[in-house]
Amino acid sequence: MDYAFTLKYQLAAEDCDHEQLVERLAEAGCDDATIGVGQPGRIALAFTRDSADAWSAIFSALQNVKQAIPSARLVEAAPDFVGLTDAAEVAGMTRQNMRKLMLAHATEFPAPVHEGNPSVWHLSDILAWLNARGGYRIEADLLDIAKTAKQVNLAKEAREIEPEVTHELEALVA
Template identity: 70%
Template structure:
């Protein structure tokens, strides 16, 4: 099966030669990615990778990139972080309809990752919620990719938690 996803990286100061990086990525197996090098010090790879499942596609891509550019630091895996407009587009409804759903079902609508202007959600959380409601044309394939990219982002962020803080917080968050 073919899975589409994006991996964004921060480059180290000694990895600024984009032509060299693109060549190394191609040699490492990232020939199924479109590589964007627009922002200085950053690189984004949009993959369409054949794999038995979404997790395997993303996991092998992460490994390929690490081999090609060992000093690159993952910024974000996507699709994951979305606003209501993004979800509305994927669900085939208007942003206003999506907002109405959120407000009408405030007690069980997924919690945002960031609440503010704009609020941001994990895509997989909202897609699963919509699928459980019924009549929305949500692709299970997209849900699988979104769940996998969410796990990558959570694991990346979890590395930054100090063990002492983690031990203290976990009982309060569950």
């Protein structure tokens, strides 16, 4: 099955020759990605990878990029972080309809990762909630890739937390 996802990286100063990066990525197995180098010091790879499952697709892409650019630092795996407009578009509805659902089911609707202007959610949380409600056509492969991207992003963030803080917080956030 084909899985579509994007990996965004921060580059080290020595990895700024874009032509060389594209060649190294292709040699490492990233020939199924469209590579974006528009922002200085960053690179984004939009993959469409054939794999048995979402985890294998993203994991193999992460390995390929690490092989090609060992100093690259993962910024984000997508699709994951979304506003209501993006979530509505992915779910095939209007932003207004998504907002009505959020307001009408305030205690059940997934909590945002960031509450503000704009608020941000994990796409997989919203898709899983819609899927559980029934009546919405949520593609299983989209839900799988969104769940996997969320797990990659959470693992990346958890890696950056101090061990003592992690231990102290476990009891408070459970």
